[in-house]
Amino acid sequence: MSKTLVLGLEGTAWNLSAAIVDEHDVIAETTATYKPLTGGIHPREAAQHHANHIKEVVGEALKKGGKDLSAVAFSQGPGLGPCLRTVATAARALALSMQIPLIGVNHCIAHIEVGRWKTPAKDPVTLYVSGANSQVLAYRAGYYRVFGETLDIGIGNAFDKFARSVGLAHPGGPKVEELAKQSERYVPLPYTVKGMDFSFSGLTTAAQEYVKKHPLPEICHSFQETAFAMLVEVTERAVAHTGKSEVLLAGGVGANARLREMLKIMCEDRAIEFYVPDKRFMGDNGAMIAYLGLLMYKAGYRTPVPDSRVNPNYRPDDVEVTWR
Amino acid sequence: MAVIASGAEAVVSLEGDTVIKARIQKRYRLKEIDETLRRERTRTEARLISEARRCGVPTPIIREVVDFEIRMEYINGIALKNVIIPELSERTGELIGRLHTCGIVHGDLTTSNILFKDGKLFLIDFGLAYLDKTVEARGVDIHVLFQTFESTHENHEELIEAFKKGYGRTFSGANEVIERVKEIESRGRYA
Numbered sequence: 001m002s003k004t005l006v007l008g009l010e011g012t013a014w015n016l017s018a019a020i021v022d023e024h025d026v027i028a029e030t031t032a033t034y035k036p037l038t039g040g041i042h043p044r045e046a047a048q049h050h051a052n053h054i055k056e057v058v059g060e061a062l063k064k065g066g067k068d069l070s071a072v073a074f075s076q077g078p079g080l081g082p083c084l085r086t087v088a089t090a091a092r093a094l095a096l097s098m099q100i101p102l103i104g105v106n107h108c109i110a111h112i113e114v115g116r117w118k119t120p121a122k123d124p125v126t127l128y129v130s131g132a133n134s135q136v137l138a139y140r141a142g143y144y145r146v147f148g149e150t151l152d153i154g155i156g157n158a159f160d161k162f163a164r165s166v167g168l169a170h171p172g173g174p175k176v177e178e179l180a181k182q183s184e185r186y187v188p189l190p191y192t193v194k195g196m197d198f199s200f201s202g203l204t205t206a207a208q209e210y211v212k213k214h215p216l217p218e219i220c221h222s223f224q225e226t227a228f229a230m231l232v233e234v235t236e237r238a239v240a241h242t243g244k245s246e247v248l249l250a251g252g253v254g255a256n257a258r259l260r261e262m263l264k265i266m267c268e269d270r271a272i273e274f275y276v277p278d279k280r281f282m283g284d285n286g287a288m289i290a291y292l293g294l295l296m297y298k299a300g301y302r303t304p305v306p307d308s309r310v311n312p313n314y315r316p317d318d319v320e321v322t323w324r
Numbered sequence: 325m326a327v328i329a330s331g332a333e334a335v336v337s338l339e340g341d342t343v344i345k346a347r348i349q350k351r352y353r354l355k356e357i358d359e360t361l362r363r364e365r366t367r368t369e370a371r372l373i374s375e376a377r378r379c380g381v382p383t384p385i386i387r388e389v390v391d392f393e394i395r396m397e398y399i400n401g402i403a404l405k406n407v408i409i410p411e412l413s414e415r416t417g418e419l420i421g422r423l424h425t426c427g428i429v430h431g432d433l434t435t436s437n438i439l440f441k442d443g444k445l446f447l448i449d450f451g452l453a454y455l456d457k458t459v460e461a462r463g464v465d466i467h468v469l470f471q472t473f474e475s476t477h478e479n480h481e482e483l484i485e486a487f488k489k490g491y492g493r494t495f496s497g498a499n500e501v502i503e504r505v506k507e508i509e510s511r512g513r514y515a
Contacts, residue, residue, distance in 0.1 A: 145475040151464065151508070186356045195432045195452065195468030229353040233332070240332040241436070241476075265352040313510075317474075 004070045006297055007061065007094070008290025009054075011087035012079025012107050013131060014041050016050045018061040019286030020069070021294060026287045028064030029280075030057045040160055040170050041131075047082030054090045061286070069100055073293020076104030076303075077314030078133070084310035092305055104303040105292045107284075108133060108316040109144055111250040113295060114288035119275035121248045127235045127263065130251035130284070131156030131171075134231070136196070136238045137316060139324065144316045147238040148196035155227055156253050158200035162223060165208045166216060176220045177256050183217035189226045196237060198230045224258055232262045236270070245272045252283035299323035333365075333451055338398060343384065345369075347392040347451075362392045365451055370394050372428055372453040379426030381419055382446045399448065401441030405476060408435055410486035413473075415445055417490025420466070423447070425495050429454055429461045433469035435476065459497070463504030466491075470505065 003022040010017045019029035032053035034046045074091035077084055088104075095102035112126045125147070126137045134155045136148040153161070156173060163172020189206050192199040203226060211219045235247060247267050249260065260276060267274035281288060299322050325344070329336040334347045347362040370389045373396070377383045385397040404412060416438055423430060430437075431452030439446040456462070469487070473480040492498040 140475060141478065146471070147475060186354055188356070188360070191357065191361065193452065194464050195434075196471065197464070197468065225354050225357060229350075229357050232352050233350075237332040241434070262352040266350070269351060 004294055004298060005065070005068055006103075006290045006294040007058075007066070007069050007072050008105075008286045008288070008293050009058070009072070009074040009087050009091050009094075010107070010110075010284050010286045010289045011050045011054075011083050012075045012077070012284060013083060014046060015284040016053055016057055016087070017284065017286035017289075018054075018058045019290045020061055020065045021287055021290040023294065026290075028061045028066075029285065029287055030060040030064075031286070032057050036170055040164065041080070043080040043082045046080060047086045050083055050086045054087070058090065058094065069098060071095075071101045071103050071293055071297045072098070073103040073105050073289050073296070075107045075110070075289055076308070077311035078107060079310075079312060081310065081312045084312060088308060088310045092308060096305070101297065101302045102305065102308055103293045103296050103301055104308050104310075105289055105296060106314055106316050106319045107289075108135065108137070109319055109321075110288040110292040112137060112144060112248065112316075113292045114281045114285075115248045115250050115275065115277050117291055118277045118281050119248065121246045121273070121275040123244060124246035124248035124275065125235060125238045125242060125244050126248045126250055127231060127254075128250045129155050129231065129253035129259070131160065131253075133251065134198070134200070135316070136231075136234050138238060138242050138244060139321065140242070142321055144319070144321060146315070146317050147241065148198065148234040151194065151197050151199040152201040153204070155200055155231065156251075158204045158227065159223075159253070162204050162207050166211055173253060173256065176224065177258065179217045179220040180224045180258070181217075181221075183215065183221040185218045185221070186225060187214055187218055187222040189222050191226055191230060193230050193233055196234055198234055200227060203227060224256075228256075228259045228262050231259070232266050235263065236266050239270060239272065247272060247274050249274075249276045250282065254282045255279060295323040331449075341398045342387060343396050343398045345394045345396070366392050366394060369450045369453065370396075372450045372455070376423055376426065376428055376447060376450070376453075379428070380422045381426075382444055383450070384446070384448060399439050399441055399446045401439030401446060403436050404438040404440055404445070405435035405472075407440055408477060408483065410479075410482050412440065412445070413483040413486040414490035416469075417487040417492075418494045419445055419447060419490075420469070420487075421491045421494030421498060424462050424465070424497070424501070427455050427457045429456045429465045431465065431468075433465055434472040435469075459500050459504050462497070462501045463508050466501060467505050467508045470509075 034049040388395040
């Protein structure tokens with residue numbers, strides 16, 4: 001049986017990554033990461049970074065396994081417009097020059113599918129938490145449905161915003177996590193769950209205020225505990241509502257040990273399984289784009305160039321899923 | 325005493341014709357967060373269940389409230405999610421219109437939290453309800469319900485249209501709220 005090989009390009013925000021996968025494994029993966037000198041991610045600078053590095057990143061990946069590719073997949077959205085456009089342009093050029101199909105994939109769904117590929121999870125409720133995205137998703141009747149999501153900013157952005165305001169460098173999440181370990185005192189912060197949705201902007205503003213009167217580690221601890229309790233609560237409600245018996249954690253914020261611990265406890269108490277992919281598949285990576293591209297390629301999806309325009313607000317529940 | 329429902333947040337059991345809703349401890353979150361949430365939610369829930377009934381929204385009658393526990397009347401009905409048709413969605417709209425007119429936001433409007441009994445709809449589980457007269461809060465309330473329609477019912481567009489009809493009938497600010505729902509749906513999830 002001949003193997004299917006797909007090249008995937010990811011570049012929705014800070015990370016540019018190209019990977020080649022087959023049905024079983026990652027054959028090659030090359031990455032170049034944009035690091036802002038000051039402040040947070042500047043969309044145009046990030047796009048410039050991607051433009052400067054895409055040739056070497058794709059070239060390296062192709063050198064390691066670029067023979068007999070079946071298709072080129074790329075993140076069509078959601079993401080930062082300038083970054084998406086840069087990477088989409090490269091993907092179109094590659095597909096046309098190699099004369100193979102182009103496949104535009106949804107970035108959020110790629111996070112879920114790579115988790116189903118690289119963990120034993122089959123039909124999980126997924127908590128997807130990254131800089132810009134915070135969603136609770138589950139599959140039902142041909143779509144990945146969004147059961148709950150942020151009403152304003154993503155959890156990672158909330159961390160970064162708070163961290164920047166107290167002088168910590170980007171990305172703020174890991175630094176807040178470290179500082180949080182130094183305190184066990186809890187300062188009550190706004191806990192906002194509305195139905196299945198959550199909100200982080202009020203929490204972030206309150207934390208920025210309280211830090212004037214309380215030691216930083218105390219606020220970091222309280223910030224984390226409050227934000228994660230909200231995420232875990234909604235995840236648990238989605239599990240209860242759907243009756244599913246697995247939880248999958250996806251996205252860069254999934255690296256946080258306290259969040260993992262809280263989800264693990266929740267799953268233990270409900271006697272369901274909890275899965276976390278290896279770190280390399282948690283944050284944005286080319287392998288997940290290549291893998292979803294492969295699934296879609298085999299299911300017959302093609303994205304003709306005229307339909308390959310990027311969509312910065314591409315929602316996972318807009319994609320009809322026929323590969324499952 | 326028999327457990328009749330075990331949700332994400334509470335265990336609901338039946339003792340004679342009394343339902344006991346006990347908010348359960350969550351080990352994953354800090355004790356401070358856990359107890360504050362459970363105590364506040366229990367009290368608010370009991371208060372708003374009674375308030376809603378006074379506003380013409382059928383709800384269970386409250387008998388007693390202690391710590392993390394509410395004892396109330398048992399409604400022996402069937403969840404709306406199992407019987408929903410456009411006509412019932414329209415009547416749900418009327419119900420929520422009355423609730424919003426009264427200043428109450430349910431906070432967890434799902435088709436599991438509306439019961440159908442003897443031709444009548446009852447609203448239950450006010451666990452996340454609060455008092456709020458802003459367009460935003462009402463919009464989010466309805467956005468949550470529409471999301472349940474979309475995520476669990478195939479004919480969701482029909483149900484949404486029927487709901488709007490009923491909602492507009494009992495609540496004068498309906499149009500503005502429905503407009504806001506559209507905006508909430510399209511709001512910058514990637515900002």
